[in-house]
Amino acid sequence: MARSTFPRDRFDDLPDPSGRVGAHRAENPRLRGWIVFLWAAIATLVLIIVGIFGTLVVSGRISSGADPVPAPTPTAEATTPAVVDTSYSVVVLNGTGDEGLAGTLRDRLIQAGWSGDAVETGDSDSTDFAQTTVFYLRDADEAAAEGLAETIGGAAVGQSDFLQPSDDPNTPDDESAVKRLVVVIGVDRAAGQASESPAS
Known part of the structure; x- marks a missing residue:
C-alpha cells in the first residue's frame, strides 16, 4: 500500500482512540x-x-369455610281432633253417575246418630267428582267435618262456602249460626263402595 504523500498536520499526532467510535445500537435481548x-x-x-x-x-x-346455615326443620302441622257432632245438618250430594249412593250414605248417617230431618240428599252438577269430600265453612266447623269424614270412612276434608247459607257471615263464635256440612260423594265410592266402606 502506498504511503500517503499528503503533508503531516496536527491530526497525525493524535493517539489511537480506545473503545468504540461512532454511533452503535444496543442489542434488544429476546x-x-x-x-x-x-x-x-x-x-x-x-x-x-x-x-x-x-x-x-x-x-x-x-x-x-364459614359455618353453614342449618336448614329449617319442618314443623308438624297441628291437626284438628275429630269430633262426631250430630247437631250439624248434612247435605249429601252424589258426584258420580251411579244412582242411589246419596241415599245409602244418608241411611248410614242416620244409623250413626243424625236425625232423618238433618240429612238431605241430592245430585251434584258433576258426575265425575274424584274423591269423596266433606266441606265445612268456618274454622270452628273443622273438627265436626273431621268427625263426619271418619264416620263415613276414608273421606277428605276441605273448607268451602259451597251450599252454605248466604246469610251466615263469618261469625265463628255465634251460637245461632247455621251449622251445616256438605258431603260430595266421589267416584272412589262408585259401584256400591259407599255401603262397603267401614265406618270409623
Whole structure:
C-alpha cells in the first residue's frame, strides 16, 4: 500500500482512540419478551381460577369455610281432633253417575246418630267428582267435618262456602249460626263402595 504523500498536520499526532467510535445500537435481548409473556400468562391463569372459585361459592356448590346455615326443620302441622257432632245438618250430594249412593250414605248417617230431618240428599252438577269430600265453612266447623269424614270412612276434608247459607257471615263464635256440612260423594265410592266402606 502506498504511503500517503499528503503533508503531516496536527491530526497525525493524535493517539489511537480506545473503545468504540461512532454511533452503535444496543442489542434488544429476546429473553425479556419471554419473561413478560410468562408473567401475563400466570396472571391470566390466577384470574381464571379466582373467578371459577368465586362462582362456585356464590352458587352454593362449595362452602366458603364459614359455618353453614342449618336448614329449617319442618314443623308438624297441628291437626284438628275429630269430633262426631250430630247437631250439624248434612247435605249429601252424589258426584258420580251411579244412582242411589246419596241415599245409602244418608241411611248410614242416620244409623250413626243424625236425625232423618238433618240429612238431605241430592245430585251434584258433576258426575265425575274424584274423591269423596266433606266441606265445612268456618274454622270452628273443622273438627265436626273431621268427625263426619271418619264416620263415613276414608273421606277428605276441605273448607268451602259451597251450599252454605248466604246469610251466615263469618261469625265463628255465634251460637245461632247455621251449622251445616256438605258431603260430595266421589267416584272412589262408585259401584256400591259407599255401603262397603267401614265406618270409623
